[in-house]
Amino acid sequence: MSSIALSLLDLETDSTVCLQADDYQKRPGKWCAGCGDFGALNAVKRLLAKEQLQPEKTVFVSGIGCSSRFPHYVNTYGFHGIHGRALPVATGIKITRPELDVFVTMGDGDCTSIGAGHWIHATRYNCNMVVLMLDNNIYGLTKNQTSPTTPQGYKSMTSPKGAHLPALDPLQATLGVSNASFVAQTADWVPAHMFATMQAAYEHPGFSFVRILQRCPKFTPDVFLDAVQNPDLVELLVHENGVDVPSLQQLFKSRRRHDPLNLDDARSLARRNDMLRLGIFFRDDSLPVYEDLRAVPKVSAEEKVNRLNKEFERYAV
Amino acid sequence: MSKAANSVDIQEVPEHTVEIITNSGEGAQKCAQIFGQTCAKMGNGVWTVEIIPAEIEPPHHTVTSTSGNIIRFGKDKITNWGDQSKLAIAFNDQVLLSRHRLDSLRDDCIILLEAAWEKSEDEELRRMYDEAMEEMSSKNYKFILVPYEEEALKIVDNPNHGKNMFALGILAEIYGRDLSIIEKQIANIFRFKPQKITDNNIKLVESGMAWAKKNLDFRFHIPSVPFDEQRIVMNGNQASALGAVAAGFELCAMYPITPATSVSHDLAEIIENYGGFVHQSEDEIAAAGVAIGASYAGKTALTVTSGPGMALKTEFLALAIMIEVPLVVLDVQRGGPSTGLPTKVEQADLLSSIYGQPGDAPRVVLAARTIEECFHSMITARRIAETFRMVVIVLTDANLATGVQQFTRPELDVRWQQGAIDQSPVPEGLRPYEWDPETGLSKRVIPGMKNGQHTVTGLAHDEESLVSYHPSSNELGMKMRSRKLAVFQSTLKPPEIYGDEEGDLLVVGWGSTQGAIVDAVDRARAEGRKVSTVQLTFLSPLEPGLKEIFSRFDKVMTVEINYSDTPGDPYITEETRRYGQLAWLLRAHTLVDIDCWTSCPGQPLRPRDIYNNIIAKLESTEEGVAA
Numbered sequence A: 001m002s003s004i005a006l007s008l009l010d011l012e013t014d015s016t017v018c019l020q021a022d023d024y025q026k027r028p029g030k031w032c033a034g035c036g037d038f039g040a041l042n043a044v045k046r047l048l049a050k051e052q053l054q055p056e057k058t059v060f061v062s063g064i065g066c067s068s069r070f071p072h073y074v075n076t077y078g079f080h081g082i083h084g085r086a087l088p089v090a091t092g093i094k095i096t097r098p099e100l101d102v103f104v105t106m107g108d109g110d111c112t113s114i115g116a117g118h119w120i121h122a123t124r125y126n127c128n129m130v131v132l133m134l135d136n137n138i139y140g141l142t143k144n145q146t147s148p149t150t151p152q153g154y155k156s157m158t159s160p161k162g163a164h165l166p167a168l169d170p171l172q173a174t175l176g177v178s179n180a181s182f183v184a185q186t187a188d189w190v191p192a193h194m195f196a197t198m199q200a201a202y203e204h205p206g207f208s209f210v211r212i213l214q215r216c217p218k219f220t221p222d223v224f225l226d227a228v229q230n231p232d233l234v235e236l237l238v239h240e241n242g243v244d245v246p247s248l249q250q251l252f253k254s255r256r257r258h259d260p261l262n263l264d265d266a267r268s269l270a271r272r273n274d275m276l277r278l279g280i281f282f283r284d285d286s287l288p289v290y291e292d293l294r295a296v297p298k299v300s301a302e303e304k305v306n307r308l309n310k311e312f313e314r315y316a317v
Numbered sequence B: 001m002s003k004a005a006n007s008v009d010i011q012e013v014p015e016h017t018v019e020i021i022t023n024s025g026e027g028a029q030k031c032a033q034i035f036g037q038t039c040a041k042m043g044n045g046v047w048t049v050e051i052i053p054a055e056i057e058p059p060h061h062t063v064t065s066t067s068g069n070i071i072r073f074g075k076d077k078i079t080n081w082g083d084q085s086k087l088a089i090a091f092n093d094q095v096l097l098s099r100h101r102l103d104s105l106r107d108d109c110i111i112l113l114e115a116a117w118e119k120s121e122d123e124e125l126r127r128m129y130d131e132a133m134e135e136m137s138s139k140n141y142k143f144i145l146v147p148y149e150e151e152a153l154k155i156v157d158n159p160n161h162g163k164n165m166f167a168l169g170i171l172a173e174i175y176g177r178d179l180s181i182i183e184k185q186i187a188n189i190f191r192f193k194p195q196k197i198t199d200n201n202i203k204l205v206e207s208g209m210a211w212a213k214k215n216l217d218f219r220f221h222i223p224s225v226p227f228d229e230q231r232i233v234m235n236g237n238q239a240s241a242l243g244a245v246a247a248g249f250e251l252c253a254m255y256p257i258t259p260a261t262s263v264s265h266d267l268a269e270i271i272e273n274y275g276g277f278v279h280q281s282e283d284e285i286a287a288a289g290v291a292i293g294a295s296y297a298g299k300t301a302l303t304v305t306s307g308p309g310m311a312l313k314t315e316f317l318a319l320a321i322m323i324e325v326p327l328v329v330l331d332v333q334r335g336g337p338s339t340g341l342p343t344k345v346e347q348a349d350l351l352s353s354i355y356g357q358p359g360d361a362p363r364v365v366l367a368a369r370t371i372e373e374c375f376h377s378m379i380t381a382r383r384i385a386e387t388f389r390m391v392v393i394v395l396t397d398a399n400l401a402t403g404v405q406q407f408t409r410p411e412l413d414v415r416w417q418q419g420a421i422d423q424s425p426v427p428e429g430l431r432p433y434e435w436d437p438e439t440g441l442s443k444r445v446i447p448g449m450k451n452g453q454h455t456v457t458g459l460a461h462d463e464e465s466l467v468s469y470h471p472s473s474n475e476l477g478m479k480m481r482s483r484k485l486a487v488f489q490s491t492l493k494p495p496e497i498y499g500d501e502e503g504d505l506l507v508v509g510w511g512s513t514q515g516a517i518v519d520a521v522d523r524a525r526a527e528g529r530k531v532s533t534v535q536l537t538f539l540s541p542l543e544p545g546l547k548e549i550f551s552r553f554d555k556v557m558t559v560e561i562n563y564s565d566t567p568g569d570p571y572i573t574e575e576t577r578r579y580g581q582l583a584w585l586l587r588a589h590t591l592v593d594i595d596c597w598t599s600c601p602g603q604p605l606r607p608r609d610i611y612n613n614i615i616a617k618l619e620s621t622e623e624g625v626a627a
Helices: A003-006 A036-051 A067-073 A086-096 A108-114 A115-126 A170-175 A191-203 A225-228 A263-270 A301-315 B028-041 B091-099 B123-136 B148-153 B164-176 B179-190 B194-215 B236-246 B259-276 B284-296 B307-323 B352-353 B371-388 B398-402 B471-489 B513-528 B546-552 B581-591 B607-619
Strands: A056-060 A077-080 A101-107 A127-137 A182-187 A209-213 A236-240 A255-257 A276-283 B009-012 B013-022 B043-052 B066-074 B083-092 B103-116 B141-148 B219-222 B231-235 B251-254 B278-282 B301-305 B327-333 B362-367 B391-397 B405-410 B454-459 B503-510 B529-537 B539-540 B552-558 B595-598
Touching: A036 A067, A036 A108, A036 B013, A036 B352, A056 A067, A056 A086, A056 A108, A056 A191, A056 B581, A067 A077, A067 A170, A067 B194, A067 B454, A067 B529, A086 A115, A086 A127, A101 A108, A101 B028, A108 A127, A108 A182, A108 B607, A115 A209, A115 B236, A115 B284, A127 B595, A170 A209, A170 A263, A170 B231, A170 B236, A170 B529, A182 A191, A182 B371, A191 A209, A191 A276, A209 B194, A225 B391, A263 A276, A263 B251, A276 B013, A301 B219, A301 B236, A301 B259, B013 B043, B013 B164, B013 B259, B028 B043, B028 B066, B028 B164, B028 B179, B028 B231, B043 B352, B066 B091, B066 B546, B083 B164, B103 B164, B103 B194, B123 B546, B141 B148, B148 B164, B148 B194, B148 B307, B164 B194, B164 B219, B164 B391, B179 B607, B194 B301, B219 B405, B231 B236, B236 B307, B236 B327, B236 B371, B236 B391, B251 B259, B251 B552, B259 B278, B284 B301, B284 B307, B284 B327, B301 B307, B307 B352, B307 B371, B307 B595, B327 B371, B352 B391, B352 B581, B362 B371, B371 B471, B391 B398, B391 B503, B391 B513, B398 B539, B503 B513, B503 B581, B503 B607, B513 B529, B546 B552, B546 B581, B552 B581, B595 B607
Parallel strands: A056 A077, A056 A101, A077 B454, A101 A127, A127 A209, A182 A209, A236 A255, A236 A276, B009 B219, B013 B083, B083 B103, B103 B141, B251 B278, B251 B301, B301 B327, B327 B391, B362 B391, B503 B529, B503 B552, B552 B595
Antiparallel strands: A182 A276, B013 B066, B043 B066, B043 B405, B231 B405, B362 B539
């Protein structure tokens, strides 16, 4: 185990011990300099420290891609699986061990392409977990191929003349799924907003889908350039039940009061492409959570044997 | 043959095979289910096989609409469907014709055919009837016309909800079945329906019995042997489902696929009473992922599928093997490739189960040989999976899945139910893959265990579960994952030989063909042939001692329900011939020149076909096993 993990061996995770953000970092992230994944990792560490999550009762699940290396750098349990399949694994963990805090990190290829089926259904299951979709609009690890969220016309190794189709909008897609309960968007260049969004996502009892806009310094350094350089192109969605970061009021002039319970407005805002909107588009804490629906009472081993013996009577000769 | 007082022939026979042949939706399954269970309860050995069309309700009165059941029952234990049927209940001439064309009926088969069609008002139906009868006239079938529909209509409005029970009554009279047992079965089957349904069904059975009493002058008596053990009777999928509960599985993640699905039906009905549940995933891949996630989290998880689903789960199974998460996969094999024969039997997932992953991905593969083993293999599989942190694939097939047989009631053991893992804190310094260099075994660490935080990864990794592309680290991981298989093999015993320990021919089978092979070998041995057989359960790793056993026989031949090239066919030479899957495996494993006889007709093997091929092999002059 890493030296940081070893330093935790002596710690008791009771209320007397306070873990700092860096205690949740297992080892330094190995991403390219300037990668948006670093910002997400920092925000996650801060969130874990703020919530004082017990490292052994927290699991980070990922698929394959740059962002899926995430669990290796967090000092919790981690599951770095296969491409596109983080959500089924996370579902399996959560429905059988609901007491664990489950986080999922996926890239845009992972979530919206090869794993798109799981994305739709996991949204509907609405298991209580935080799902971070780190969207850099490109396949980075395999070196520059078009992803579903690559802007139309943007060139890559597989689309040298530019992406043929309009980009898939993950927000609209998620908001269209029955039983979707939390859909938010934040960006790597607004760390305070990202942290506040993750915090809300963690607090939401359900499947909290957070799309994090981020730049790949190698292949998509300029995808959000306009918005990064000109905060007036960004609109913050604010509400007492959403995200409202006072420190951002100065920078972002355009702020829209949006009630996250209003699904129609959320869909309509997601559809508009006049500005880049950050905030909680939709949040409904009352929707059914799959692991709650499927909870079954525990039965002792002896009782199971008794019941099965009775069951045999139906088949007795 | 003895003559009863009322001039009825009562023939005592050691066994009989009955077919109930109907349009789909006419209740053949219920009729057969009750009849089979009644025979079992009366002390007969029983084996039933479903005849299932691919569609739910194909057009009626056609040769493709046949739905039905074959029930073979007898004085002794019955282990397979036998050769041909001796009595048939047929609701129309076309479904009967389909069975005739499949050569399923004995030359002297007694056929109780619906009387309505011969003189149907519909000219086309009459023409079809006449043509069918003409085609079947090549055989000496004994036809008896029965007014199933007319009689059923006296009791119910819809004859399709009554003919089957009337037919059951006829069978009950012919074979002297105990009406009180039948009544109990009916009450059980319709326990969630209004009482009137049960009452009507019993009336129909009684009316069938009365009709047979009045109109049929023959009876068959199949003696039963009293038994002093407790037995249960069920099909293989029910046995797998109850086995999964007995084994303590807490989660079954699945996606509907024939013929595996009914395992999840049976589980869904009861597993929540045992603290577990069935999760129906969005697809086969997700079902594997959910099961792996649950198992990673320390729960006992199962995924259930059939061939095409196995193909989809491939990548996830390799991940489970790579990260050493225990997982049990039940593959109820069907005919392939591709969608193949969804409702029919084949043993063609053997090699893909063992090798169906990119890279080296050692796992345990075992096959249930009987319905009883469908039950017990779930317990065995869980134990192996957890002890060795291994993927265990249990192969059954459509023959076992829908076949019904009775077996010794299992004695449940409370230890099968115990939780998998001690969740106390991880001892200082213990690494996530603390491989014992001898055995490759390591202690499992799961979320919730203090001081055990690590990230499992499908990438090459070292003992600390850190991604490592270092040559020696990769080779160590490969070696350790493979070593577990050898260690497991060391716990196995050589297979039992049925027949003499040495001889002219050894027939090697695996899985569900055991009963038919043993019947065929018995026939050959009764004629003085020096034939023995072994039926393998463990296919990966293979059971020990095979080469030595093979050396005691002049010839060795596998019998399997899968494809192999037939010597003598165009282009088929010693160099091009593709062997049956077990033969392929055993040839590679033992370097013995093993032959095979395989067939993939989409139905279980007939003992007579196996017998004929045993004789052909014995009499062939080609060189046998290389000395």
